[in-house]
Amino acid sequence: MFRIPGDFCTDLCDTNLKMTRRDLLRIGGSSILGMSLGSMFQLNARAKEVKSTGGPGWGKAKSVIMVYLQGGPSHLDLWDPKENVPEKIRSPFSAIPTRLPGVHFTEILPKLAKVNDKFSMIRSMSYEPNGLFNHTAAIYQIMTGYTTDKVSPSGQLEPPSPKDFPNFGANIIRLKPVKDPMLPFVMLPRPLQESNVVGKGGTAGFLGKAFDPYYLYPDGDDMNMDKMENVRIDDLKLPSEVFAMRLKRRAHLRSVLTEAMPEVEKAVENYNLDEYYQRALNLVVSGRARNAFELDQESDAMRDLYGRNTFGQSCLLARRLVEAGTRVVEVVWPKVANSDNHSWDVHSGLTHRMKDQSGPMLDQGLAALFEDLDQRGLLDDTLVVAIGEFGRSPEKGLSTSGNSNSADGRDHWPYCYTSVIGGAGIKRGYVHGKSDKTASSPLEEPVHPTEVLATIYHSFGISPDTIVYNHLNQPRELVKAQALGKLFA
Numbered sequence: 001m002f003r004i005p006g007d008f009c010t011d012l013c014d015t016n017l018k019m020t021r022r023d024l025l026r027i028g029g030s031s032i033l034g035m036s037l038g039s040m041f042q043l044n045a046r047a048k049e050v051k052s053t054g055g056p057g058w059g060k061a062k063s064v065i066m067v068y069l070q071g072g073p074s075h076l077d078l079w080d081p082k083e084n085v086p087e088k089i090r091s092p093f094s095a096i097p098t099r100l101p102g103v104h105f106t107e108i109l110p111k112l113a114k115v116n117d118k119f120s121m122i123r124s125m126s127y128e129p130n131g132l133f134n135h136t137a138a139i140y141q142i143m144t145g146y147t148t149d150k151v152s153p154s155g156q157l158e159p160p161s162p163k164d165f166p167n168f169g170a171n172i173i174r175l176k177p178v179k180d181p182m183l184p185f186v187m188l189p190r191p192l193q194e195s196n197v198v199g200k201g202g203t204a205g206f207l208g209k210a211f212d213p214y215y216l217y218p219d220g221d222d223m224n225m226d227k228m229e230n231v232r233i234d235d236l237k238l239p240s241e242v243f244a245m246r247l248k249r250r251a252h253l254r255s256v257l258t259e260a261m262p263e264v265e266k267a268v269e270n271y272n273l274d275e276y277y278q279r280a281l282n283l284v285v286s287g288r289a290r291n292a293f294e295l296d297q298e299s300d301a302m303r304d305l306y307g308r309n310t311f312g313q314s315c316l317l318a319r320r321l322v323e324a325g326t327r328v329v330e331v332v333w334p335k336v337a338n339s340d341n342h343s344w345d346v347h348s349g350l351t352h353r354m355k356d357q358s359g360p361m362l363d364q365g366l367a368a369l370f371e372d373l374d375q376r377g378l379l380d381d382t383l384v385v386a387i388g389e390f391g392r393s394p395e396k397g398l399s400t401s402g403n404s405n406s407a408d409g410r411d412h413w414p415y416c417y418t419s420v421i422g423g424a425g426i427k428r429g430y431v432h433g434k435s436d437k438t439a440s441s442p443l444e445e446p447v448h449p450t451e452v453l454a455t456i457y458h459s460f461g462i463s464p465d466t467i468v469y470n471h472l473n474q475p476r477e478l479v480k481a482q483a484l485g486k487l488f489a
Contacts (some may be wrong), residue, residue: 026375036066057425057488059461060381063322064172064424066330067315067366067386070192070282071337071344072417074392074410076439077354079107079418079481080123089394089438092351092408108359111367118370119384119422120487124433124442125391127414127449133361133401135337135345136194138389138414143167143192145479147451157200163471164205167213169328170451171478174204174211175462182325183289188216189227189314189334189442202330206471213330216293216317218388227334228313266482292324293317305368310334311367322382348406350396368424383424383459387452391417394438416441421453422460427489450481458483 025252074091076082081104093106097111102123105113118275118406132138136157140148144165149159166174173184175264192202204211220227295303295317305311311334316328337345342357364388373379392410395398400411417469433445457478458461464482468474 003025021059028380029284029367032110054486055458055483055488057459057483057485059459061383061424061456061459061461062326063380064383064385064456064459065322065369066344066360066418067320067384068142068192068326068332068342069331069386069388070194070333071135071335071363072138072388072390072392072412073344073358074346074350074354075123075416075418076392076410076433077106077350077452078359079105079121079420080435082437082439086092088396092354095431100431103431106169108355109363112361115370117366118374119420119426119432122419122421122431122452122487123435124444124446125387125417125419125449125452126442126446128476129414132390132414133269133412135389136197136200136382138284139192140165140193141187142200142387142389142449142453143204145450145481148459153217159197159207160199160203162206162208164200164203165470165476166205166207166211166468167202167330168456168479169213169330170204170207170211171468172457172460172462173327174207175466176327176460178325178327180325181288182292183214183215183247183321184326185211185328186216186321186326187213187332188317189310190217190332191215192332195338207468209436213328225309227310241489261361270455288324292326295320302372305364305372307361307364307368309361309365311361312368314371315365316372317378319369319378323378325378346392347403347411348409350408350410366420373423379423383421383425383456384424385419385421385452385456387419387449388417390414394440413440419447421452421455421487425488426459430487432484432487445486447484448481450479452485453479455487456485 001247014422042188055344076089077091081093082089083095093108095104096107096110096113097103099115100119103116103399114249126143130147134143137148138159141147144167146165159379169185169187178184187202193199201445202213203209218227218230220230224230291297294401295313298316298320303313303316306316314331314334318331321329333344335341337343338351339345341353343353343359344358344448346353369384370379373382373384391413393405393413394410396410397405398411399405399408400413402427404413405411416439435441435442436443457464457466462478464479468478
């Protein structure tokens, strides 16, 4: 057991805070950014050589924005409407043309219909449930590429564990560390959560906390459409000289710890602590990270373009973050499943909830994101992926997962659904795969969620079969799938 010499808290500039020795070990601005900034810069030292496989789209992405539509959006009522089908299958919304001849969306996506020449759609997402019929287990698969060992009949998972497979974002920032003084991985406006399990599939797992995302979690419940106005990075708003003073005094703690723990010195002898610590100081003192969160620097017109709601402003913030140098941003739909109103988990009240609540938010925010990134030239090297854990049942009112459903509701459906992907070398105006006449199953080119993750890795110049070592030092592939080569221009 390590023992820190000296009196309790005497080496802190804020002695009134009564910090514990555990807190003292979190050197490098952890209280400021929600993770150890010093550790964050170990990414360069721990990055491994990546096997080059080449091919279209290889290494074009500098950043990725994952728009995670948690809850399972209904593909039939958004991207893949069907006509000449029975009433119990047909969407209550009319089909409208898009920029692509012969491709239709529903009427609740008029803005996305005008910009779908900027991205590709995968209309043949599909997998066999195998215990993944419920949200938490399916979320874990989407985010890690693996299934969990323990799933209850209800689909409930255990809390996050150091044994978990890493979120894809953690793998990316480990293998492709950021070079700019910027947060490498941000998840907003909330952590992944379903039922009482918070963070499952959203951590670095066995890679270690140095690769965890920074979680932005503004105050306000999920019905507060002005939630993003509550973003408060108070520490980041302190004057730079205060940052410099506090962090440099904390640097003294690092020296004390090094002197007291020669075994730590031995463990890190292959990299320069001073270098990493200095980069941590530079990040915070520079103001780059602070400024990225200042949404009020945007014009009213730009904020209106994205939509004055939690999702829209989260998409705008995602653009600001990648523009500032963040590698991975995950925009999580602001409403959890197993809830009402603008949740995508439409077991009942589908017509009102999708037409008046969730649909317009998605339409405006995602369309603005593609349009804005493209106009700024950022879409050339920013990958955007919009995906849920599954779709919804073709037949309304039918129970497919043990849930009860009203006549105006659809249950879970992993057998066929739609995802969106664009930027960083992805074809524009391309539709991959095709669903059958009722959108029940793929008619052509089925795509497993793991293939989407493989495509993301490929975009960064990372081979999907790159080996990582788990908590038992066992070799594991990043994901057991190959990239979708047809998606790339």
